[in-house]
Amino acid sequence: MQEIVGECLARRLLEWGVDTIFGLPGDGINGLMEGFRRHQERLRFVLVHHEEAAAFMATGYAKATGRLGVCAATSGPGAIHLLNGLYDAKLDHVPVLAITGMQETSVLGSNYQQEVHTTHLYQDVAAYNLMVTNPQQMPGVLDIAIRNALTKRTVAHLTFPNDLQVAAVTQDPYRHVSPGEPPKSSPVVSLPAVPAAQPDLQRAAEVLNAGSKVAMLVGIGARGARAEVLAVAEALGSPIVKTLPGKMVVPDDHPLTTGGLGLLGTRPSEELMEECDTLLMVGTSYPYAKYLPSPGQARVVQIDVDPSLMGMRLPVDAAVTADARLALQQLLPLLQTRTDRSFLGKYQRERDTWLADMARLRDPERHPIAPQYLMGCVDEAAADDAILTCDSGTIATWSARHWTIRGGREYYLSGNLATMAPGLPYAIAIQHAHPGRQVIAFVGDGGFAMLMAEFLTAVRHELPIKVIINNNNSYGQILWEQIILGYPEYAVRHRQPxxxxxxxxxxCGAFGAKVTDPKALPDAIRQALAHPGPALVDCDVNPNEPPMPGKVHYEQAKHFTEAFLRGQPKKMATLASVARDKINELRP
Known part of the structure; x- marks a missing residue:
């Protein structure tokens, strides 16, 4: 049987180590699907219910494995649906290849049905973006696309007209004299880690050694460098602050960390950023500058593998372009071990107080159920190597503060895009990648409803994911954002039922439980986690529970008060929740 372009694509993906494609077929990619079918024993196609979920799955797969994620969609609407998940990959710097279909070359430009020029549509999201127009471009352009995705840690996109997909891979429809075939070089699945230049390290060490109140801010770029991060922090007497995507870098129960930063972070982390005179940023270009030291307050050292991310938020006194683990290993011998640990000790005590406050919010006596208690029950029952995926919204606050990184636990959410709905697709893809691990999706009712059909995908593929729904029957984060702006809430709560x-x-044929009574919650969580297949617990939580910032500023309190004076609905229930939280925090 003559090899067609679709088959050549499948074969070359296998040579690159790709074993899974997430997608939804359509007449715009029938030739590609035939190529995938011919290699189905080695190349698994995970059929989804919505293309957006396919892109989220490819992104989650790439985040959890460090390997290339691949998604496929038909022409027109299918390709459009991929975009939200692809932007998630781009903004969180993970390698994903998107493969889409296109109308036959003979009808392009004729307003043919579903004719959407995806190369134009994808020009912002994809670092490499090409419509294949000659069978002999394969597999060279695929190699180039994959190399771009892996080396730049971003999205690459190839779109294939229908007639090209089924053409013989040796065919040259134009019969022209080619300057030469595209190079078909051997795949390099893993990239070498980049060491730091010695002059950059010397400059960084000078800045850090001169500081008296040094803080570290670590992000997901420091994943895999846990031991090195802790060793450098120990030498500097530095508290470690974590970005939300970087939550898994250091255990939450380690005495050197004060937890997260920002709206979802901790009070000690925010306050130490206001006091430090030196900041070491590792593997992060943290986007919320208002939570970082004020300009001129602190000298900054930044370590990142991508030089384009240097100095995006603060002026940098020493920039080290390198792999985080190698750079910290090289930096450690140049650091002077700090004997004065008063700055660290102060914030360790603040951290202990904060953790005690958070523990008291996990109150099993509250009704409706406190979302903090729900997350606490999951945290207590989950395995020490469990992987938690999360959506954007109030659930991110509860997971940031009440999901404890310990042992081999991991944590994934949409970091910079902060989109709704990736929690469930992430869990499916990560469970596929790590079949022996416990994978839990902690999602809101709003995000789950967007792509809930994919729970059926997990059942059909026998993926034993666990889904925990924090159900407040509303878009909770938007509700509180409206209030913080000083406006009464509007159009953010769903009607009954x-x-x-x-x-x-x-x-769907899986384990399912509905919980409204806090006394029944721990047992329901344990049953779901113990169930051998897919399981879901839908928990009704207090819809008026505020995701309060770690440190409430005057303007936030002012706008909150103004919203109530303007006629905030549910004001008594909301005030009761706030008062109850404060009572619990103050309770010994």
């Missing part, structure tokens, strides 16, 4: 997603899970 409330959904019973546990019934949906049972209808």
């Amino acid at each position: 409330e959904a019973d997603f546990g019934a949906w899970a049972r209808a």
Whole structure:
């Protein structure tokens, strides 16, 4: 049988080590699907219900494995649906290849059905973006696309007209004299780690050694450098602050860390950023400058493998372009071990107080159920190597503060894009990549409802994911954002009846439970985690529970008060929740 372009694509993906494609077929990629079919014993196609989920799955797969994620969609609407998940990959710097279809070359430009020029559509999201127009471009352009995705840690996109997909890979429809075939070089699946230049390290060490109140801010770029981060922090007597995507870098129960930063972070982390005179940023270009030291307050050292990210938020006194683990290994011998640990000790005591406050918010007596208690029950029952995926919204606050990184635990969410709905697709892809691990999706009712059909995908593929729904029957984060702006809430709560997603899970043939009583919650969580297949717990939580910042500023309190004076609905229930939280924090 003559090899067609679709088959050549599949074969070359296998040579690059790709074993899974997430996608949804359509007549715009039938030739590609035939190529995938011919290699189905080695190349698995995970059929989804919505293309957006396919892109999220490819992104989650890439985040959890460090390997290339691949998604495929048909022409027109299918390709458009991929975009949200692809922007998630781009903004969080993970390698994803998107493969889409295109109308036959003979009808392009004729307003043919579903004719959307995806190379124009994808020009912002994809670092490499090409419509294949000659069978002999394969597999060279695929190599180039994959190399771009892996080396730049971003999105690459190839789109294939229908007639090209089924053409013989040796065919040259133009019969022209080619200057030469594209290079078909051997795949390099893993990239070498980049060491730091010695002059950059010397400059960084000078800045750090001169500081008296040194803080570290670590992000997901420091993943895999846990031991090195802790060793440098120990030498500098530095508290470690973590970005939300970088939550897994250092255990939450380690005495050197004060936890996260920002709206979802901790009070000690925010306050030490206001006091430090030196900041070491490792593997992060943290976007929220208002939570960083004021300009001129602190000298800054930044370590990042991507030089384009240097100095994006603060002026940098020493920039080290290198792999985080290698750079910290090289930097450590140049550092003077700090004997004065008063700055660290101060914030260790503040951290202990903060953790005690958070523990008291996990109150099992509250009804409706406190979302902090829900997350606490999951945290207590989950395995020490469990992987938690999360959506954007109030659930991110509860998971940031009440999901404890310990042992081999991991944590994934949409970092910079902060989009709704990736939690479930992430969990499916990560469970596929790590079949022996416990994978838990902690999601809100809003995000789950967007792509809930993919729970059926998990059932059909026998992926034993666990889904925990923090159900407040509203778009909780938007509700509180409206209030913080000083406006009464509007159009953010769903009408009755409330959904019973546990019934949906049972209808899919999985474990499903609906919980409204806090006394029943721990047992329901344990049953779901122990279930051998997919499981879902839909928990009704207090819809008026505020995701309060770690440190409430005057302007936030002022706008909160103004919203109530303007006629905030549910004001008594909201005030009761705030008062109860404060009472719990003050309770010995």
